[in-house]
Amino acid sequence: ARSLERFLADEAATFSLGEDLAMAIRPGDVLLLDGDLGAGKTTLARSLIRALADNPRLEVPSPTFTLVQSYDTPVPLHHFDLYRLSHGSELDELGFEEMLSDGAVLVEWPDRGDGRFPRDSVHLALEHEGEGRxxxxxxxxPAFERMARSLLM
Ligand code: ADP
Ligand code: MG
Structure with missing residues (x-):
């Protein structure tokens, strides 16, 4: 697998990464957001969704308790947070497959999904580095290649 890195000095840099990814995301894409609590997964998802919606003030709550929030954006977007998932099979009950066929999917805490994600899923890992990430x-x-190109522009 190939990989690409970017240092995010502050929250604004995380927002701009989300905006870049929003330009590239297409229906059927799965973007897995890895990283500890506070790494910036929800911040990244929020900026990506707001950019897709072309609405910087759109309410984008963390789906910690609901497990998934869906957005009626031009590319329909489903934002999962699997932290509270007790078993990977719950993902099927939430309708993951249907959501994937109608839109794009962002997943926080993807490890809780027990490997139920497509092989061509894109991984975005966020780590603390000094004051930034x-x-x-x-x-x-193809999804990775498309997203990688949008980060290089
Ligand atoms: P997670 O969903 O990974 O638990 P959140 O996005 O909820 O994390 O919280 C991340 C916190 O870190 C927020 O307070 C946000 O303002 C801050 N943050 C996000 N990106 C950066 C960054 N690049 N540098 C410093 N702080 C950041
Ligand atoms: Mg979060």
């Missing part, structure tokens, strides 16, 4: 995008396949 380091973002690492990796994957293989």
């Amino acid at each position: 380091r973002a690492m995008l990796s994957g293989e396949g």
Whole structure:
């Protein structure tokens, strides 16, 4: 798998990464957001969704308790937070497959999904680095190539 890195000095940099990814995301894409509590997964998802909606003030709550929030954006977007998932099979009950066929999917805490994600899913890992964060995008396949290009522009 190939990978790409970007240092995010502050929250604004995380927002701009989300906006770049919003330009590239297409129906059927799965973007897995890895990283500890406070790494910036929800911040990244929020900026990506607001950019897709072309509405910087759109309310984008963390789906910690609802497990998933869906957005009626031009590319329909489903934002999962699997922290409270007790078993990977719950993902099927939430309608993951249907959501994937109608839109794009963002997933916080993807490890809780027990590997139920497509092979060509794109991984975005966020790590604390000093006062900022380091973002690492990796994957293989067309979705990764498309997203990687949008980060280089
Ligand atoms: P997670 O969903 O990974 O638990 P959140 O996005 O909820 O994390 O919270 C991340 C916190 O870190 C927020 O307070 C946000 O303002 C801050 N933050 C996001 N990106 C950066 C960054 N690049 N540098 C410093 N702080 C950041
Ligand atoms: Mg979160």
